[in-house]
Amino acid sequence: AQTVTQSQPEMSVQEAETVTLSCTYDTSESNYYLFWYKQPPSRQMILVIRQEAYKQQNATENRFSVNFQKAAKSFSLKISDSQLGDTAMYFCAFGNNDMRFGAGTRLTVKP
Amino acid sequence: DGGITQSPKYLFRKEGQNVTLSCEQNLNHDAMYWYRQDPGQGLRLIYYSQIVNDFQKGDIAEGYSVSREKKESFPLTVTSAQKNPTAFYLCASSYAGTGEYEQYFGPGTRLTVT
Numbered sequence: 001a002q003t004v005t006q007s008q009p010e011m012s013v014q015e016a017e018t019v020t021l022s023c024t025y026d027t028s029e030s031n032y033y034l035f036w037y038k039q040p041p042s043r044q045m046i047l048v049i050r051q052e053a054y055k056q057q058n059a060t061e062n063r064f065s066v067n068f069q070k071a072a073k074s075f076s077l078k079i080s081d082s083q084l085g086d087t088a089m090y091f092c093a094f095g096n097n098d099m100r101f102g103a104g105t106r107l108t109v110k111p
Numbered sequence: 112d113g114g115i116t117q118s119p120k121y122l123f124r125k126e127g128q129n130v131t132l133s134c135e136q137n138l139n140h141d142a143m144y145w146y147r148q149d150p151g152q153g154l155r156l157i158y159y160s161q162i163v164n165d166f167q168k169g170d171i172a173e174g175y176s177v178s179r180e181k182k183e184s185f186p187l188t189v190t191s192a193q194k195n196p197t198a199f200y201l202c203a204s205s206y207a208g209t210g211e212y213e214q215y216f217g218p219g220t221r222l223t224v225t
Contacts, residue, residue: 009151043218044216050213091153094210095209095211096210097208098156098208099144099214101146101153103151103153104153
């Protein structure tokens with residue numbers, strides 16, 4: 001079974017700075033999908049970014065970008081120009097037939 | 112507005128009672144999911160359904176039951192057999208249950224059993 005590991009339970013960053021959240025996964029599949037979801041204090045889960053494993057180009061969405069290293073099975077999320085509204089739990093997820101979530105990283109953006 | 116609704120937001124029950132959590136979606140999605148979220152454990156899959164009248168157990172199905180009689184609805188019953196039912200429950204849906212598609216989440220239901 002696929003597993004997803006987020007090794008940083010908590011992180012903090014100063015407003016306007018850059019932060020990188022780590023995610024590793026374990027799979028024997030060659031084609032799959034990776035996601036980062038954000039869960040702010042309201043607890044509403046929303047998609048931040050999606051990456052298809054067969055695409056070598058890293059996905060970007062405005063201030064959010066990923067560093068996808070397929071051989072290393074690593075999928076980190078970089079948040080640039082951090083804003084107070086980025087304070088949330090961030091979950092990495094692996095999709096192949098079903099979806100597996102990591103335990104999450106609690107990010108706090110400090111003013 | 113398309114989306115997923117869960118009701119109620121907060122639910123309180125006495126131990127030994129069954130309770131049903133509602134989940135409705137108007138996104139025309141085929142697949143629907145129930146997750147349980149506990150502190151420090153991320154989201155754990157309880158049940159999922161890829162099509163009407165069919166559903167499969169997830170990783171922690173014991174003590175829970177579901178039905179999928181309509182495409183739009185996927186209610187979850189927490190039975191008295193669930194040993195530790197107090198948790199935050201999230202319902203989600205996606206275009207298909209292949210792991211390829213984004214899952215859309217409801218606002219969640221916080222269940223407290225005393």
